Amino acid sequence: MTRTSALRSFKLPDVGEGLTEGEIIQWLVAVGDTVTVNQPLCEVETAKAAVELPSPWAGTVVELLFEAGTMVDVGTPIITIDTGGAGGGGPSPEAEPADDGEPAAGLIGGSAPGGRTAVLVGYGPRTTEARRRPRRSGTSAAARATALPGADYGSGGADRPPLPTDDGPPLLATAPDMRSKPVRHGGLEVGRQAEVAALREDAAPARGVAPGRRGPRPLAKPPVRKYAKDLGVDLTTLTGTGTGGCITRADVDAAVAGPTTPDAAPSGRGTAGEERIPVKGVRKATAAAMVASAFTAPHVTEFLTVDVTRMMKLRGRLAARPEFAGVKVSPLLFVAKAVLLAAQRYPMVNSSWDEAAQEIVVHGQVNLGIAAATPRGLIVPNIKDAGRLALPELAAALGELTETARAGRTAPADMTGGTITITNVGVFGVDTGTPILNPGESAILAFGAVREMPWVHKGRIRVRQVTQLALSFDHRVVDGELGSRFLADAGAVLHDPGSALAY
């Protein structure tokens, strides 16, 4: 018995009224599998829902055309099934489209005018340039004129003078012919009245109802207006070549392409240097984390400006000591120490909100996260149990952490389990910011640039080294009072490192 092969490809349908794409979450069949009608083939997630797509035919899976995780346009073939010549519950052979499995033009999934693929709802994905269907020759302008406006919607139409042909004044001319009654067509009549009113305003600008209106609105159909707006083309600079001086799509295209309007090119979609970067990897992770954090934890940010002159002096002295040989004694080290000391006094700041358990988790140790800019993007490695480290050890740990991060060798374990974070925006020369919490944490401190500033010191204006701290905290966990005390304490340590002895 000869087995005829009939390959048919199933195109991603619009499963939810007007969708244009869907992501294949997972395949439920593999190449070589035998499938029956309505057997689930794959799971697809759209903007509206995650659904299973059942097989329209019985047969054998020949090819899966996209991997799981791919976003696919509606109307694109996603799987090829060999129906073996038998529809297996599918449409009877007479009803089947051509042998190649392509639905006939006009059928669902088939080609449609304008190069689109016919789908049941909406227009479906555009695969080629839109193109008008050719008109039969002999369809004269006069015939068109009678075909459209011939219908009479209003009163007294029969004895109305004939509507102008292409040679006569256009329906919506820049100087409307008020003698002929316009065609009543939905809101167009209103639009025309507004236009006439605007023209009158032009003639008598003193009334000033339409301020800023320079001349008549150039004639163009709404899709063309939108098209021009998207391309940044000013319609008032164009001369329409369409019926009645109407600006056509081709006119807009010519304006973009042609050298006659060099000013029209830059801006919008047509820019020469535009680059589109796929969102993936660290960027994708960062985006997801920031959105999750910003929209789940109610953020409060407080600011404190601190005179850190004494700290900077201490920094010089410490750097000269043998304990700190080989490690960097940076201002960040002092900020880290200040945060650790403050967290020791106010452990609630070093905590997490557990939504599922409806509990606040106060951490037993501080895993101090340091936001690090790396070639791959932002990562936040943390120093585990940083509170137990002596200052030289903390300095070494900080140095190692930043080196590892910059080299792109940070282990995943080093990026999880953080409990509080410092972001050192000062290294980029900025004063402060409103940091977004690392997800799962309740506080983040931004450390600004240390600058020489005029500062009131002991009753006199002196040049002092001043920095700004910004603390964002999760208001579900940390109240204003607690956040303020934490920030003030950290600031006090930086202002007067000796005060740390009191902690």
Added chain:
Amino acid sequence: MTAKTSTTEMVDPVPGAAAPHLPQRTELVQLLTPEGDRVEHPDYSLDISGDELRSLYRDLALVRRWDLEATALQRQGELGIWASLLGQEAAQIGAGRAMAESDMAFPTYREHGVAWTRGVDPLHVISLFRGVDNGGWDPVATGFNLYTVVIGAQTLHATGYAMGLQRDGAESAALAFLGDGATSQGEVNEAMIWAASFSAPVVFFCQNNQYAISVPLERQSRVPLYQRAAGFGFPGVRVDGNDVLAVLAVTKAALAAAREGQGPTFIEAFTYRMGAHTTSDDPTRYRLASELEEWKLRDPIARLKAHLSRGGVADTAFFTGIEAEADELAARIRSGTLEMPDPAPAAMFDFVYAEQTPQLAQQRADFVQYHASFEEGEH
């Protein structure tokens, strides 16, 4: 003259109907338990033969199969949308089978089960969802009005129709279908007020499937829906919507009362939409899987099957036969759907008015001429 010792007196708005205000009595009329055991209810008895029971089962099973096939066809891109009745089969078959031939049903867009009992061809319903027509059946011949997508509007149509029946002196009733969400609509309340004022022969059959798309019932009503009827001045009754026998008995009684001139009744068929609101909806976003599992235990078809087999009313051969019939129906629906021709473009002018107006005829002619001006074929 005694001092003010009056307490709030509860006045029964409908003599004879129990005052359901306080405390809340959420009585559920049930004749078949979820386990398939037949129970009796003092107000609603049902004498039913084995043939009728089997026939009810056949309706439930075939309608469910139709619904599943339509959902699959939508997922394959063959229907624009589908509103699934999964889980509500008993409410619909029970209500539909309670109707007399001369009664008129006013459905929403989900009453496929009622359509089935009125002899409407499933393909005539499907053609609407494929977008090739506005519903292919004859509402007068079938006693089943066209689907109404505007939420609640059909309750006004039903009430107006019922008032017409009254004026004709006809011994028929109108059965207005609505969902729980529709009870929040103004026109539904207006319809009930009019129905009460004129004692119109209309029965409001509300399938409380627990969700107005994603909004749970608790968000819409502080009282059980059937208790609202008291405010309009007619009886309200809550029936187990997954019990086809109870729905049949309660709806029969309400329609009989309406035909006899006793005015409207509100029936709350307490059921559950086991699928999505429509194929465009994802219920996992607003309800828990555990809830669905709970309702699966009250499945309307499973309980009748249990009752039939336990009582020896139907054997394995019967169930196998129904399954084969369902397969045939599904195949017919599938091929019939795929073979549906696209309507001629000019057909959209044909059913705007019962009688064509000169203006519309002119428009149609112009449109045909315009289409003919293209070189390609007719579409």
